[in-house]
Amino acid sequence: MIQKEIAKTCEILRNGGIVLYPTDTIWGLGCDASNEEAVERIFFIKKRPNTRTMLILLDSFDELHNYVENLPEITPDLIDIFHKKPLTIIYSGAKNVAPNLIASDGTLGIRITKDFFSKQLCFQLKNPLVSTSANISGQATPTTFSEISNEIIESVDYVVNYKRNIIQSAKPSSIIQIENGNSIKVIRK
Template sequence: MNHHSEYNNDIEAAVEVMRRGGVIAYPTDTVWGIGCDAACAVAVRRIYEIKHRADSKALITLVADEDMLAGCIEGEIPQACLDYLRESDRPTTIVYPKGRNVASELLAEDGSIGIRITRDSYSNDLCRMLGGAVVSTSANISGEPAAKVYGDISKKILDSVDYVAFSGRDSVEALRPSRVVKLTEDGEIIVLRD
C-alpha cells in the first residue's frame, strides 16, 4: 500500500469520526491538536471535558482557506487582515469580533472567535474533506505543557479521543504555538500572543 493511499485513508477515517460527532487527535501547523467538527456542539463540549478546560476559554478553529474563513465570521474580512495573514511568516490565529456557523461553545463571552487558516497539508486536507472548520486545541490537559510532538501526548488524552491520526507521528520537529492577534471592531490588529 503506497504512502498516498495510507494518507488519504487516514484523512477519510478522521473525517468520518468527526462527521459522527467524534473527537480526534491530529497534527496541525503548530502543536498536536484535539479536534472535531466546529459546527458540532456535543463534540466541542466533549473537548472541554477531555481537557478539563473552563468553557470561558474559547477554542481555536482551523479553516482551509479564505472562503471557509468568511463562512465562519460575521461581516467582511478587512483587507488589512488578509494582507496581515498573507505576509505572516508563521501560523497566525486571528480573533474576529463575531463568529457564525459554528457551535456557540467555540465563541468567547463577547461572541468573538479565534480562527487560523492552516497551510499544513494534514489539517488543511481535514478541513477540505470535512467541508468546514475543524476545532484545534492543544492535545493536553489544560494547564499542562502543549504536545509539540506525538510522543508528548499523554496516554490519558489518547485514550479519551475516538481517533488518533497516523500522519505526523514520526515527526520530531517541535513546532511552536501560533501567533495570536485580535481584530478589533474598528479593524485594528492587536497582538495577543507572539
C-alpha cells in the same frame, strides 16, 4: 495511505468523534466545529472551563466570510504579513459554529491552516475543525506526539496515524485580535 487516513478521520469527525491530529503547529484535539456536543467533550477531556474558547481551522481564506459576520478589510494584509508563520486571528461577529465555541463577547479565533493533512480534513469534512492543544488545561503543551499524555490519547475516538514519528518540536501560532474594524492587538507573537 494518506488519503485513506484523511477519509477515516473525516468519517469519525462526521459521526461526532474527537480526534488527535497533527496541524500546521502542534498536535491538536479536534472535532467538527459545528457539533456542540463534540466541542463540549473536548472541554471535558482537557478539564478546561468552557469560558476559555478554542480556535477553529479553515482550509482557505475564501471560507472566512462563512464564519465572521463582517470580515475586516485588513485581514488579507495581516495574513500576507504573517505568511511564514501560522497565524490565528480573533474576529468579532463569529457565526455558523457551535455556540460553545464563541466567546461571550462574540469573538472566535480562526486560523487558515497550511498543513496538507489538516487542510484536507477541513476541505473533505466541509466544515471547520476545532483545534486546541493536546494537553490537560494548565499542563505543558506537548510539542511532539511523543510528549502527549496517555490520558489524552486514551480519551479520544481516534489518533491519526500520520506524522507521529516527527521529532522536530513545533510551536503554537501567533495570535492577534482585530478590534474596532482595523485595530490590531497582539496576543502571542
